[in-house]
Amino acid sequence: MKLRALFLLMVALLLAGCGSAAQPTATTRPTVVNATSAVPTSGSPVEPPRLITDFAMPSSTGGTLGLKDFKGEPTLIFFGYTYCPDICPATLAEFKTVKRALGEQGDDVNYVFISVDAARDTPERLNEYVSAFDPSFVGLSGTSETLKPIAKDFNLRATMYENPNDPENYPVEHTAAAFLLDKDGQLRMVYAYGTPGDVLAADVRHLLTASP
Amino acid sequence: MRRGWLLILLLLIGCGGPAGTISVEDPWLRPTGPATATGHDGHNSAGNSAAYLTIRNGATADRLLRVETDDAASAEVHETIIVDNVARMEPVGALEIPANGSVELRPGGYHIMLTDVRRQLAVGESVEITLVFEHAGEVQVQASVQELGGAQ
Numbered sequence: 020m021k022l023r024a025l026f027l028l029m030v031a032l033l034l035a036g037c038g039s040a041a042q043p044t045a046t047t048r049p050t051v052v053n054a055t056s057a058v059p060t061s062g063s064p065v066e067p068p069r070l071i072t073d074f075a076m077p078s079s080t081g082g083t084l085g086l087k088d089f090k091g092e093p094t095l096i097f098f099g100y101t102y103c104p105d106i107c108p109a110t111l112a113e114f115k116t117v118k119r120a121l122g123e124q125g126d127d128v129n130y131v132f133i134s135v136d137a138a139r140d141t142p143e144r145l146n147e148y149v150s151a152f153d154p155s156f157v158g159l160s161g162t163s164e165t166l167k168p169i170a171k172d173f174n175l176r177a178t179m180y181e182n183p184n185d186p187e188n189y190p191v192e193h194t195a196a197a198f199l200l201d202k203d204g205q206l207r208m209v210y211a212y213g214t215p216g217d218v219l220a221a222d223v224r225h226l227l228t229a230s231p
Numbered sequence: 232m233r234r235g236w237l238l239i240l241l242l243l244i245g246c247g248g249p250a251g252t253i254s255v256e257d258p259w260l261r262p263t264g265p266a267t268a269t270g271h272d273g274h275n276s277a278g279n280s281a282a283y284l285t286i287r288n289g290a291t292a293d294r295l296l297r298v299e300t301d302d303a304a305s306a307e308v309h310e311t312i313i314v315d316n317v318a319r320m321e322p323v324g325a326l327e328i329p330a331n332g333s334v335e336l337r338p339g340g341y342h343i344m345l346t347d348v349r350r351q352l353a354v355g356e357s358v359e360i361t362l363v364f365e366h367a368g369e370v371q372v373q374a375s376v377q378e379l380g381g382a383q
Contacts, residue, residue: 102278104261104345105309105311105339106311106313106338106339108261109339147265148278151262174316176317185271185304188271188347190319190320192317192319193317194316194318195313195317195318211316212318212339213339
C-alpha cells in the first residue's frame with residue numbers, strides 16, 4: 020500500500036514536471052532580452068545652427084568632394100566603415116527610407132556616408148557599398164588627417180582596435196549618430212542611432228520647404 | 232504494478248530530452264556585394280554581413296555557446312554597444328537564454344557577425360546557420376537574405 024502511494028506520487032510529480040517543461044503556464048510573463056534601448060522618436064536640434072568647417076575627401080563618385088559641393092541642398096551624413104555589418108547598413112537603410120518617403124523631393128538631398136577607415140575603404144569599395152543602397156548615395160574615404168577639420172564639429176570619434184585572430188578584420192569604434200545639414204552647410208539636427216527614417220524625412224522636408 | 236514502474240521509466244525518459252524547448256524565429260541576414268576580394272581564410276570574400284533572429288525558450292534556462300556556417304570565414308555572436316552616440320562591437324562569449332523567455336538579435340543590439348562571406352548574398356537566397364546551445368544542442372536555421380532598407 021505504501022508502495023502504491025509512492026508510485027502515484029512519482030507519476031504525479033513526473034507529469035507535473037514534464038507539463039511545465041513543455042509549455043510555460045499562461046501566467047508566466049516571458050522575459051524578452053535585447054541589447055537595444057527604446058527607439059528614438061525625434062532628433063536633437065543644434066541651437067544655434069553650427070557652420071561646418073570645410074573638408075575634402077576622395078569620393079565614390081570619383082575625384083574629391085567637400086562641403087562646398089553639398090551646399091545648396093540639405094545633406095544627411097553618417098560616419099562608419101564598410102566592414103561594419105550592423106549599424107552602418109541599418110542607418111543607410113534608414114537613409115533609403117528617407118529618400119523613398121520624400122518622393123520626388125528625395126532627389127534634392129545629399130546622402131553621404133563618410134568612412135573613417137580609408138585604409139580599407141577605397142573609393143571603389145565605397146562605391147560598391149553605397150550603391151547597393153541607392154545609386155545616388157555618396158561615399159567619402161576619410162583618413163584621420165582629412166577628418167581632423169570636422170572632428171570637433173561632429174564630435175567625431177573613430178578608434179581602430181586590433182583583432183589578433185584576423186588582423187585585416189579589425190573593429191572600429193565610431194560615432195553612430197546621423198547628422199542633418201541645411202543647404203548652407205550648417206549642422207541643424209543630430210539623430211541617435213536607431214531614429215526611424217520617417218523622423219529624419221519630416222525634418223528634411225521642413226528644411227526643403229523653409230528654404231525655397 | 233510492474234507495468235506501472237515501466238510507466239515511470241518512460242516518463243523519466245520523456246522528461247530527459249530538452250530538445251524542442253528552444254525555437255528560433257524569423258532568421259534573416261543582410262545582402263552583400265560581389266565576392267571579389269580574398270578573405271583571410273584564402274576563400275573569396277564578399278565582405279561582412281550580419282544575421283538576426285529571435286530565440287524563444289521553454290522552461291530550462293540555456294546558453295547559446297557558438298554559431299557555425301559554411302558560407303563565411305567566421306560566425307560569432309556580437310553585441311553593438313552605443314554609449315554617448317559612439318558605437319562599438321564586442322564578442323559575446325555565451326548568450327544567456329532565460330527560462331520561458333526570449334532573446335532578440337536585431338540591428339543595433341545582438342547580431343551574428345559573419346566575416347568574409349564566401350559568396351555574394353543576393354536577396355531571396357538563404358544561408359544555413361547552426362546554433363549550438365548548451366542544453367538544446369544544435370539547432371539549424373535557414374536565414375533568408377532580405378533587402379537593405381526592408382525588414383526593420
